[in-house]
Amino acid sequence: MAQQATANKVTVVALVENEPGVLNRIASLFRRRAFNIDSLTVGRTHKPDISRMTIRVDAGPEYARKIANNLQKLVNVIDVRVIDNEPHIERDLALIKVRNDDAHSRNTLTEICDRYPARIVDVGPHVAIIEMVGTETFVEKFIDEVRPIGIVEMIRTGVVSMGRGTRIHDTSVTRRGLARATLQASAARNGRIV
């Protein structure tokens, strides 16, 4: 499976504080600077206070760095990295609802799914739902093959990415955590317990 980035697409990864309004700040930044975004995904990380974003940009690395520099200015954004040339894993997940009301469709669908890391996750009398996971290009290739059968509905998560090897950025502290610690230290110094 091809692991390099799709041509002319660059990925920006950002760690952000999981606080109310943070997504709004980021969306507002993109709109205000007229940044053109291909896809944006947000999800939780293994740390409850921190979310991780993957932003796909249909532009060169210079443009992605512009976005990264502006993102980094937001107080709630902990770290930003442009994943361009470094080796990384990327995944896109698609749920595709296709027609399934005759034997020919059913057979073709099963045959295509066998050749891809795709699963039929729901089958009904008229439609079936397929789950396909892979790189953006691979998912697109799969969709192209399925399309003639008749796509009824589709949703994609957008790409998520992670650099290979050592972890590229992380933090063990958050704003709230630091605030709590500072207040506790201040209180202790004054002989009080919070």
Add this chain to the structure above:
Amino acid sequence: MRLTGSEIIMECLLREGVHVMFGYPGGAILPTYDAMAKYDDRLHHVLVRHEQGASHMADGYARATGEVGVCIATSGPGATNLVTGLATAMMDSSPIVAITGQVPIPAIGSDAFQETDVTGVTLPITKHNYLVTDVDELAYTMKEAFHIARSGRPGPVLVDVPKDIQNAVTEFIYPEGPIILPGYDPPASADKYEIDAALRLIDRAERPIILAGHGIMMSGAMQEVRELAERAQIPVALTLLGKGALPEDHPLVIGMMGMHGEASSNLAIQEADLLIALGMRFDDRVTGNLKTYAVNARKIHIDIDRSEINKNVRADVGIAGDLKTVLNQLLPKLESKSHHDWIHQIRDWLEDSSERDILNHETPGVLLTAQVINDIWRLTGGDAITVTDVGQHQMLEAQYYPHQRPSTLLTSGGLGTMGFGFPAAIGAKFGMPDEEIWAIVGDGGFQMTLCELATARQENVNVNIAIINNHFLGMVRQWQELFFEKRYQATPMVNPDFCKLADAYDIPNRRVTQRDEIEDAVAFARSIDGPTLIEFVVEKEEMVYPMVPAGADLHDMKRRPKPGEQ
């Protein structure tokens, strides 16, 4: 010590060294106003007449002192009235903290009376903002707000405090020690290879020029920039907000750049082989057409905001860092240079300009803005803090009032906010009580915020207002003359009698219509300890030259006419 949220706000302001705040009360901020009474001896509240005035006063205070200015407003309309001031401060990197009341937390989202999503509204025009939802986080949030406002590239921060948080009682613990934010770490110093690369470019340059911006003063790098210029003999062009970074009578300072900059500065930039951009951001008013901007020059760009580097102009060496720190890394390795031919060339261009100078023309019978401003400069010994509004008088101030000291020209550069000048001057006076302050404003802009005459009277603020009255929105009229075949749509103004208006506010005033009256009027204004207003009735259809039309090439200037040419 158990305190209410309102008292905690006051305690935090005191700990930040705040002694004056500008505001306007209302329902959702009333608990905080009630708490103010107890702190009255240490924290002075200035009652403005419109919240926009409060935001500009906080801004003027911040620009004059370098400290954080504070403004306070109630929820809803009070808070939305701050918006223009916040946007102004954002564009010019001015550190202010705005505290707004909000409806009680249970009412948020219910379209309650005077409810506005203020953090939502101000999100793109503040450096950061907060909605406080827990009184135990209030003190920390206040400290963080001040830290963010004044550090890195400064800017406005808004703290929205619901009424029930202001009323809530908690044990007050002030967070001691420095604020650490995981996602906020303004760049400080440069890498060694960046310094070496910059030095190599400086060493090779034959026609270098320094572009001196506002960041020099924010970083306090005036001495370092001067050393760089003097040791490597590099001429210095100033941005509008960079005026004062170096004394303007310094032999290497060649004047303002950009749309209404000196021809010599703009020509020098276009002919240069190296631009050294210090604490400036290549605004379109500075560059003109980017495609033809300084095409033969390499560029060194030093700015504290990484996102400014390569934003408008590609830097050969881009250094994100604190200017003073970076220059102190660079200076020990900088060798002396001389650029005789280059400096000589620029001096020739300067001489051509002085022949065209309006001050050297005979203009009997009319009062010209340039003369008024230059006379104010002469009569104040060139040592006042001038605060301008926006338009022709602003550009002519920049051209005809040379500033010797940093932070003595306060003006809305990035946003170009009409109505800024007069309230900002009041704020500046509170920050710098021993300085002579002149608000130089146009008849248009002044009328946008003239309600603050009452504030100036109530507080007896010693600000001298110079209204440059041409009965036009002058700069718009100039564009209409040049680009819209003199169709003066919505620019002529029927004005009030400004002197009668001042009388109504009990403010001493004079009207000047002849040049020989200026000296008396300025002396009169300076003799009074309190606000004064001088109306200068000037030529109606004056032009500001040189001018680079918007989007034109920087060298494509409409020059000042020579005597007899106009």
